[in-house]
Ligand SMILES: C=C1C[C@]23C[C@@]1(O)CC[C@H]2[C@@]12CC[C@H](O)[C@@](C)(C(=O)O1)[C@H]2[C@@H]3C(=O)O
């Protein structure tokens with residue numbers, strides 16, 4: 459089966475714009491207002507002065523490189539991704555493909571312990587690295603969700619908020635995804651696959667420092683042909699919104715992530731290993747009755763250097779009922795835009811669709827927000 463892959467086309471504009479950078483160490487009421495503003499305008503922002511220890515991030519990153527540097531046959535032992543596990547090029551079950559390989563992990567401790575055996579030669583080390591990382595980013599996600607609730611002025615604003623309670627729940631369905639976008643422009647060697655690379659980069663590897671700004675420039679010289687062969691901007695991870703509540707993404711210093719604030723416009727997100735990129739998921743858009751936006755994004759695999767991203771997707775328990783918060787509704791003026799659903803129902807819908815399909819549209823009511831009508 460031949461599957462058409464989305465590619466950047468001539469009609470797409472690339473805008474220069476920086477995402478809001480929010481300093482979590484400033485006064486709480488200010489942070490919460492800035493976060494709310496960012497979620498309404500962009501659905502995406504970066505955070506600095508977060509409390510996730512650098513060694514926890516570095517340890518997770520090292521384990522991740524350790525895995526992706528293994529030969530393909532060994533990586534397949536952790537596959538196929540159904541949906542959790544190792545996947546290469548195929549994403550989901552409905553024909554999406556991209557220049558990416560990944561590990562999708564449930565954040566549940568039992569499941570990580572089991573998986574680790576097929577992922578690492580030192581499963582305990584791997585399991586510890588993943589558990590510590592998850593604990594830290596979940597903490598960060600909860601903190602941000604509590605700040606959002608405060609900024610929105612929804613009741614029960616004393617933490618835990620109605621948002622963070624969902625991902626604090628023991629039965630939460632959160633995921634951790636490790637994405638590796640192999641370099642596409644590589645030394646002319648004889649390896650048949652673009653996924654072959656022999657050495658994992660480390661922070662001390664400065665071989666490529668002269669390419670530092672490469673990923674800021676390629677977006678302007680599109681070589682537009684309607685296939686996915688243009689080596690400068692192949693799709694790594696096709697456009698989509700994240701279905702969950704909140705995503706906390708960390709990448710190495712290689713760019714590729716782009717967000718689409720409006721149709722046909724793509725804004726590159728500059729990579730920064732010391733910040734986390736946070737984005738609103740579909741469930742949070744529904745709970746805030748559309749006040750916060752779950753924005754389309756994608757990742758291009760276009761660099762000389764491998765990109766690696768680690769995404770934590772904070773999700774509710776499967777049986778949780780998701781509805782627009784009553785406090786955010788004004789009868790006649792701001793009616794409910796989404797029907798109630800359980801996370802299990804939403805997930806089922808998501809997995810029946812392609813990456814680029816809108817899932818939230820399936821749950822829209824007939825109502826229209828007066829402001830946007
Ligand atoms: C094509 C698909 C992959 C995906 C499930 C889906 O059917 C549609 C949503 C996709 C997505 C995007 C964000 C996350 O990476 C992800 C894990 C998720 O929850 O929804 C993936 C799913 C996946 O890769 O399993």
Ligand SMILES: O=C(O)CCC(=O)C(=O)O
Pocket residue numbers: 635637695700707709714715755756757767769
């Ligand atoms: O790798 C990236 O930067 C984006 C990944 C992503 O959007 C996802 O895993 O859902």
Ligand SMILES: [Fe+2]
Pocket residue numbers: 698699700755
């Ligand atoms: Fe995503």
